[in-house]
Amino acid sequence: MNSPVKSFRLTIDNVACYAMKLWSDLDALDTAEWSTETIQVAGRRLELRSPSRYYLDLCLDNLVQEAFDQSEPVEVTEVIVLDRQDVPSLLSARWDTDNFSIKAFMESLADENLSGVYDRDADFWQFYDHEAKRGLYILRSPASVPPWEPAFPLRNFFHWSCQGTSQGLLHAGTVGVDGEGVLIVGPGGSGKSGTTLAAILSDMDSVGDDYVLASLQDDLVIAQPIISKMKQDSAGLKRVGLNSADEVFEGPNWQQKYCFDFTALGRGKRADYLKINAILLPRISLADKTTFTRASGLQAMGKLSPSSLHQLTGDWKRTVQFSASICRRLPAFHMNLGTDAKEISDSLRQFLKGQMQ
Amino acid sequence: MRQSAFVFVSANDDIVFEEFDGDFVILDLQSGEYHAVEGSAAILWKLLMDGICPKAILDEFEAHPKLTVNQIEEYITNLVENGLIKESDQLAVAGLSEDDKASLLALTAAPKTDLFSDLSDLILADPIHDVDEEAGWPVRKPQ
Numbered sequence: 001m002n003s004p005v006k007s008f009r010l011t012i013d014n015v016a017c018y019a020m021k022l023w024s025d026l027d028a029l030d031t032a033e034w035s036t037e038t039i040q041v042a043g044r045r046l047e048l049r050s051p052s053r054y055y056l057d058l059c060l061d062n063l064v065q066e067a068f069d070q071s072e073p074v075e076v077t078e079v080i081v082l083d084r085q086d087v088p089s090l091l092s093a094r095w096d097t098d099n100f101s102i103k104a105f106m107e108s109l110a111d112e113n114l115s116g117v118y119d120r121d122a123d124f125w126q127f128y129d130h131e132a133k134r135g136l137y138i139l140r141s142p143a144s145v146p147p148w149e150p151a152f153p154l155r156n157f158f159h160w161s162c163q164g165t166s167q168g169l170l171h172a173g174t175v176g177v178d179g180e181g182v183l184i185v186g187p188g189g190s191g192k193s194g195t196t197l198a199a200i201l202s203d204m205d206s207v208g209d210d211y212v213l214a215s216l217q218d219d220l221v222i223a224q225p226i227i228s229k230m231k232q233d234s235a236g237l238k239r240v241g242l243n244s245a246d247e248v249f250e251g252p253n254w255q256q257k258y259c260f261d262f263t264a265l266g267r268g269k270r271a272d273y274l275k276i277n278a279i280l281l282p283r284i285s286l287a288d289k290t291t292f293t294r295a296s297g298l299q300a301m302g303k304l305s306p307s308s309l310h311q312l313t314g315d316w317k318r319t320v321q322f323s324a325s326i327c328r329r330l331p332a333f334h335m336n337l338g339t340d341a342k343e344i345s346d347s348l349r350q351f352l353k354g355q356m357q
Numbered sequence: 358m359r360q361s362a363f364v365f366v367s368a369n370d371d372i373v374f375e376e377f378d379g380d381f382v383i384l385d386l387q388s389g390e391y392h393a394v395e396g397s398a399a400i401l402w403k404l405l406m407d408g409i410c411p412k413a414i415l416d417e418f419e420a421h422p423k424l425t426v427n428q429i430e431e432y433i434t435n436l437v438e439n440g441l442i443k444e445s446d447q448l449a450v451a452g453l454s455e456d457d458k459a460s461l462l463a464l465t466a467a468p469k470t471d472l473f474s475d476l477s478d479l480i481l482a483d484p485i486h487d488v489d490e491e492a493g494w495p496v497r498k499p500q
Binding site for chain 1: 373375377378380381382384386387391393395473474
């Protein structure tokens, strides 16, 4: 019979104590056999530690890594990723309260300069210590990695690490030429990924299609790559002349989409960064030609902000304020999409040239 | 409401609002409701947040060509009842400028806010999960 697991009587008020106790228990463990990877992503040096390779490999496969000098003295963020089966003695949480509120949970953590989430449905805990620069991600089992996780490993940790900076994650596609480009923003079915992919196939550059890291530098908006892959369904690939059976495409995933690193297509390249000049809001118009009409900042905000609020946990106020800063700085345009991928990408290239002037 | 000479302010720290060329988005982190505010509603919201009291605004609609005092008063009351604004204990010092009066006079449509997005499923509280000590993991309490 298994020995009973130690449990911590958890309330919303003492959730920070639970996080700190977890860290202190882990600090006392012998972790010499754990795997470690040090990587740099969007200017952040990360030391990833885990008893198993699975999640580390997920990060290596899906995050855009920058070259870095090991001897350079920079701040390093440690993130420990483990599952209960890796560390069976890990302190368990026993809720001693009637209602769970993620908002109250995060406010309680914020009092101790922590961020975190307890995901009730996906069965994971995440904590981030802003002062010590360390993160902790506890899964129930190796198989309980949420299906959306491979698309953007460590998503919340990157989100929380932006607190107190002039950076933030944006849910947007990007397309550019000669270091300058646009954000392409819209919900599923709007044509966001199809437009980005058509442009990449026409040799335009990108820093990503799903999430990018944006920095506000005076009046400028700079976008950097953070995740390496984009997603498209079989029909979307077919519309631009690609075949989902090609070995470049992994999947389909839980959304019936195929994941791929667009640089493997041998056309547009991944830029180190793009200076963003405008926000495009694509919409299917079935017109003969693609046209651009001016949109309001409010309309841009309506496309940019809700998806980020839904997919990034906590710091909701900051997420709104950051999205608003982007929408106030950049002109926005409806992009009324034609039906031909080549015509769409040619129109987009002309638009980019106009914006650069 | 009709005679209130007090400044109205956002109801609490959970109300976030951002302006875009005179339009606003308002997010209420308590309810998870995210509103788009344009046109007449945006003008009224800005005047209230700039410290203009309801009485000064409502007086402008006594002889308005298109809108009534009741329409505007009902809108401001809704903002209060929806937990977006509240009356402060500070008497309004600022009054309407001539430009403000002109923009109120030019209004033609009754004010309304549109629900932009509903995040309540993410933010609102739900019953706690208990722990399955054998598994060492929190589980949902039986309903």
